[in-house]
Structure formats: C-alpha cells, structure tokens
Amino acid sequence: MNLYNTLTRQKEELKPLKRGTIGLYCCGPTVYNYAHIGNLRTFLFEDFLRRALEFSGYKVNQVMNITDVGHLTSDADEGEDKMAKGAKREHKTVWEIAKEYTDAFFADVDALNIRRATRYPRATDHIREMIALIRRLEKNGFTYVAGGNVYFDTSKLNDYGKLAGAAFVGTRHALSLQDVARVETDPNKKHPRNFVLWFTESKHGNQDMQWESPWGRGFPGWHIECSAMSMKYLGDHFDIHCGGIDHISVHHTNEIAQSEGALGKEWVHTWLHGNFLTIKDARMAKSGGNFLTLQVLKDKGFDALDYRYFCLQAHYSQELTFSWEGLDAAKTALRRLKEKIKKILVETQNFASKTQKTKNKYLSSFTAALADDLNMPQALALVWELVDDGTISAMDKLSTVQEMDKVLGLKLDEKTTFDIPEGIRKLVDQRNAARAKKDWKASDALRDQIQAAGYVVKDESGRTVVEPK
Ligand SMILES: [Zn+2]
The missing domain is CATH 1.20.120 (Four Helix Bundle (Hemerythrin (Met), subunit A))
Structure with a gap:
C-alpha cells in the first residue's frame, strides 16, 4: 500500500513494524459539543483507511482518544477550556457534558457505519500516564516551570516543527508556526512556540476537573494525552498517526516533540491527514456560524450513509465543498x-x-x-x-x-438480501414450464399461488421473476 506521508512529503510504501499488523492512532473528538460534519469527514477518512488496510489483509489495532479535559478553544493553549464552555452553555457539570457528547459521538459513528476502533481511551482516565510522561520529559531536560505551569521548551529539540515544515507556512489551511508566534500572549512562555504540559490553579483556578501532580493541583495540556495514550496502547512506536490537516502545525507538531523528547528517536514514521470540508470557501469550524451536524442532515431528510457516499467522492487529501445540492446528488446516486x-x-x-x-x-x-x-x-x-x-x-x-x-461501508445489499425457499422455486419452475407450453391457465394459477405465499411475481424477458413483497 502506498500512502502520502505528511512527514516526508511523498508517497511511500507502507512497511509495518510488525508483520501483518498495523498500529493506527487517530485523534478523536473533544466531547463538549456535537461533532460537525467536517470532523465526521475526518473520521470517515480514517474508517476508509482502516477498512482498506483490513481488506489488504492487515490486522489493524486502531486507537482513538476521547478528549474530555484540557483542550482550550485555541489549540495553542489560549482561550477558554472547551469542556467548561460546554458546561456553562448547558448549565451542567463538565462530567455530564463529557458523557452526553461521548454518547452523541458514538451515535454518529454507528449511523455512518464507521467501524468502532479497537479502543477509545478517555483522557481523564489517563492522568497518571500523562504525569509519568511529563516527568520523563522533565528528566530529559525538555521542561521548565513558570507561573505554576509546566512548559515544553521547544528550543531544546533540534527538529521541532519538522512535520509542518516550510510547505505549510503561510498557507491558509493551517496556522503556521509564525502565526502561532504572533497570536501567543502567555508571558510565561520563554519562546512563543513553547506549550503547556500541565496547568495548575494559577492559570485556571475555577477548573472543575483537577488532579494532584508533582507540580501542583491542576490538569494536563491537550497535546500530552495523545502521546501518553497512543504509547500506552500501541507501544513506543507504531505505524500510522492520523488526523485532520488543521492538526499538523500545532497539535501533531507538539505530540511529536513530546514523544521524541521522551524516546530520544523518531516516534511514528507515517502521518496521514484528511483535508477540510468547506462551505463556499468558508472553513467550517465550531466557532463559526456554519455549525452543521449529522442531525441537521437527518432533519433535512438525508440518511447518514448519503453523507458517507458524499465523502467517498473526493480524495481525502483534497478539500471537499459541502452543499445541499451535492448531498442531494449523493443521495440520488446511492x-x-x-x-x-x-x-x-x-x-x-x-x-x-x-x-x-x-x-x-x-x-x-x-x-x-x-x-x-x-x-x-x-x-x-x-x-x-x-x-x-x-x-x-x-x-x-x-x-x-x-x-x-x-x-x-455503504450497506449496498442491505434490505435486499433474501432467500427464495425451495418450495417457491419449484412453483416458479412449474410456471416457466407452463408458459413454455402456452398453458396460460396453469401459469396464472401458479402465479396466484406464489403471490399468496408473499411474493411479487414479474415476467421479465419471458421468465418468471419473484421477490418478497
Ligand atoms: Zn491528538
């Protein structure tokens, strides 16, 4: 299998680390709201990949995280906590919000006929592993504490930013490293590209989700969960890491920094990224006005599989423009x-x-x-x-x-699978024989008998064709 590797910027033959199996990690949803159909496009791409690998004979161990803590509205440590934002919006606890939208995520996954991953670890269940990884980074000299928070010092890593590289700098698809530097306002960051590994009360004192840590009571940064959980379930090195292309310049770049800072060598070789779903060139983001969910599509009379078909029509590395006309055409085609x-x-x-x-x-x-x-x-x-x-x-x-x-995964033969019992088959044969002899009376009687047994009888090209009513 040849796949385009974002890290090397070329198509490469997939060479599994362990013969016959693929370890696949996909960044999962932040469960503070419904997934928008742009997120769902990424999950569908990952499902096509997983199914294609299995079709090619690999056993796939797929892990997808559920982010239920630590993700701020900006991927670069700025803004409000997404879970707290969801809780405030619905006057619920963050734990209730996490439960509600995790359930909603799985409902979408099932409706879209996405095969369930081998595992869906939740960030809040892996605080211990995250703390252990931060300690490891601390030991290796990649961290510093400022204003109560633990930061990753990106200047200590020679090839920081290698995933984003020059190709993404300045493009409209991703926040470039320069952009990150520009929007950064945290005075505790010695360098604008540094990022938080652990927040303490000093930054978000009213945070509901808190844990004890060697650096004080607080909660983890967003990126550390993916490094900690992927390595826990897939081993220190695994075959493929996936996500949306919006993750390249910050989230995945920082995952690589943490993991390679801990391991001291290359972590994951193959990185695949699904492109955006756009609406008339405006990027669909939860923060924007175009908040389309699978439920909105269903309310307009579409089936989830119509959207699956719609997404199949574009290569994952290409931008796909969503329109109701386009979805309608997909529905008709399916x-x-x-x-x-x-x-x-x-x-x-x-x-x-x-x-x-x-x-x-x-x-x-x-x-x-x-x-x-x-x-x-x-x-x-x-x-x-x-x-x-x-x-x-x-x-x-x-x-x-x-x-x-x-x-x-379109369920192409769903609701059309049926078996015609032997008894009916015999009647069909008898009817064909009667018609061959032009015995219309017998033919009609046999037709009535087949119909009475619950079958539609049709004459097609001189042959009797039956199917269940
Ligand atoms: Zn991730």
Whole structure:
C-alpha cells in the first residue's frame, strides 16, 4: 500500500513494524459539543483507511482518544477550556457534558457505519500516564516551570516543527508556526512556540476537573494525552498517526516533540491527514456560524450513509465543498446504485443455476485503487462500472459488490438480501414450464399461488421473476 506521508512529503510504501499488523492512532473528538460534519469527514477518512488496510489483509489495532479535559478553544493553549464552555452553555457539570457528547459521538459513528476502533481511551482516565510522561520529559531536560505551569521548551529539540515544515507556512489551511508566534500572549512562555504540559490553579483556578501532580493541583495540556495514550496502547512506536490537516502545525507538531523528547528517536514514521470540508470557501469550524451536524442532515431528510457516499467522492487529501445540492446528488446516486444491486440480487435468486461464478478484473482494480494512496473516488467508480458491465454474471457481480462494500461501508445489499425457499422455486419452475407450453391457465394459477405465499411475481424477458413483497 502506498500512502502520502505528511512527514516526508511523498508517497511511500507502507512497511509495518510488525508483520501483518498495523498500529493506527487517530485523534478523536473533544466531547463538549456535537461533532460537525467536517470532523465526521475526518473520521470517515480514517474508517476508509482502516477498512482498506483490513481488506489488504492487515490486522489493524486502531486507537482513538476521547478528549474530555484540557483542550482550550485555541489549540495553542489560549482561550477558554472547551469542556467548561460546554458546561456553562448547558448549565451542567463538565462530567455530564463529557458523557452526553461521548454518547452523541458514538451515535454518529454507528449511523455512518464507521467501524468502532479497537479502543477509545478517555483522557481523564489517563492522568497518571500523562504525569509519568511529563516527568520523563522533565528528566530529559525538555521542561521548565513558570507561573505554576509546566512548559515544553521547544528550543531544546533540534527538529521541532519538522512535520509542518516550510510547505505549510503561510498557507491558509493551517496556522503556521509564525502565526502561532504572533497570536501567543502567555508571558510565561520563554519562546512563543513553547506549550503547556500541565496547568495548575494559577492559570485556571475555577477548573472543575483537577488532579494532584508533582507540580501542583491542576490538569494536563491537550497535546500530552495523545502521546501518553497512543504509547500506552500501541507501544513506543507504531505505524500510522492520523488526523485532520488543521492538526499538523500545532497539535501533531507538539505530540511529536513530546514523544521524541521522551524516546530520544523518531516516534511514528507515517502521518496521514484528511483535508477540510468547506462551505463556499468558508472553513467550517465550531466557532463559526456554519455549525452543521449529522442531525441537521437527518432533519433535512438525508440518511447518514448519503453523507458517507458524499465523502467517498473526493480524495481525502483534497478539500471537499459541502452543499445541499451535492448531498442531494449523493443521495440520488446511492439510491440508484442500491436499486441496480437489488436487480442483480433478484437475478441471482431466481436464476442462480443459469449464472456462473467467474473471476473478474474489478476486484484487482479495486484493490489497486485502495493501494494508490486510498483512492476512494476511483474505488467507487469501479462499483458503478461493475454493476453496468453486461459481460459479468449476476452471481459474480453480487459477490464482487459485497467484497467492495467491506471497504465502502455503504450497506449496498442491505434490505435486499433474501432467500427464495425451495418450495417457491419449484412453483416458479412449474410456471416457466407452463408458459413454455402456452398453458396460460396453469401459469396464472401458479402465479396466484406464489403471490399468496408473499411474493411479487414479474415476467421479465419471458421468465418468471419473484421477490418478497
Ligand atoms: Zn491528538
């Protein structure tokens, strides 16, 4: 499998650290509000990746964190605590907010047919591991304490910022390191790129979530949780780290700084980033006005899988522009595709003996599309080509579609799977025989009998076709 690695800025062949398995870490939701559909696009990309890896024969150990503490409204330690903000908005405790929106996140995951990760560790359950990692950094000389907070000193790391590199500086997609420097206002930061590992009461005295630490009672910075939890569940080194491209310049850059500061060598080699979902060029962020959730889509009559189909049409590394027209087109396309597959299924159920299972080229082309940096638009195009290919038998089409759907996850044969019992099959054969002899009376009687058993009877190209009512 060849994947575009943000760290090296090129497509590289994936070489697992352990044969046959992939350790995959994906930054998860901050559970202070519903996920907006831009977040969901990233989670869908990660689901396509995980399914494609499994399709290629890997066992995938996927870990996604649940951020329920420490994430401020700015990724660079500024502004209000997101959990506290959610609690204030809804007049609830931060713990209630965390529970409510963690549940909402899983409801979205299930509705979108995203396979559940192997593990979803919560930040608040791993304070001990975070403190241990900060102590390790302290021992290695990467930290200092100022104004009661523990900071990571980025000047101590030679290649700090290597993930963001020159490519992102000045682009509109990501906050460049220079931008971070410009907006930074914390006087305790010896260098504007330094970041907080542990906050104490000195900064957020009214914080509800607090723990004892060697540096005083307080709570962790946002970045440390991902380093601590990924290493706990996937080992010191693992294969792939994913997230949205908005994480490149601050969050992932700081995760790398912490982890490599502790380990003393390269941490994770392959970094994949999903691009933004935009609306008419305005970035969709929770802080902006365009707060679209899956529920808003459902309220407008769309199914979650319509949105899954919509996202499949663009490569993960490309920006995708959301519009209601676009989502409507995706809905129509998905319905048409399912109708075609239902016809194929009816065909196989009625004439299975007349079709032969053969090998076709589609599955290998499909696998090649996945291996080419997860080219889902190409993979989706192949399904369409297959269902319309007159040279492939229905039986073969159906089994190929079912294989492909293991990655697409569109439930393409859902509600269309049925078996025609042997007794009905016999009646169908008898009816076909009666019609061949032009015995219309017997043919009609057999039709009535099949219908009475709960089946729709159709005559297609001179053959009897049945399906459940
Ligand atoms: Zn993270």
